[in-house]
Amino acid sequence: MRSRRSCGGSATGPTSPPDFQEAVEAGEVRSFMDAPSFELWLQCVFLPNARAAARSDHLPIHSQVGLMAMRQYDYHSHVPEAQGLLKLLQDFDELIEGESS
Structure with a gap:
């Protein structure tokens, strides 16, 4: 537990x-x-x-966690500390979306 x-x-x-x-x-x-x-x-x-x-x-059929993260960190600005996390979450989305194609 x-x-x-x-x-x-x-x-x-x-x-x-x-x-x-x-x-x-x-x-x-x-x-x-x-x-x-x-x-x-x-x-x-x-x-x-x-x-x-x-x-x-x-695995899920779809993922938009990368997009959610971009929105959370305001994709109109650049937050250097968040860039690594954003990239990993976008990679996750691409992996999932690629699997469902």
């Missing part, structure tokens, strides 16, 4: 609000809009689901 103090983080890593963690565990978080932040949604919802999908070989 995952610790309630963080979503996959270490004892010194980022923690999630207990109410949000409970909502994730109860399946009440449907999209990143239900999370306190996009980053917390990535950490607590997207990454665990992506790992589980890869392990079970049940």
Whole structure:
């Protein structure tokens, strides 16, 4: 069972609000809009689901997480710290969309 103090983080890593963690565990978080932040949604919802999908070989048909990240980080501006993450999430989208073609 995952610790309630963080979503996959270490004892010194980022923690999630207990109410949000409970909502994730109860399946009440449907999209990143239900999370306190996009980053917390990535950490607590997207990454665990992506790992589980890869392990079970049940990948989604479509993915727009890269587009969501671009919107989150305002694609009209340049946020240097976010560029690596944006690239990885766009690569994920391309991988998924390529698989469904």
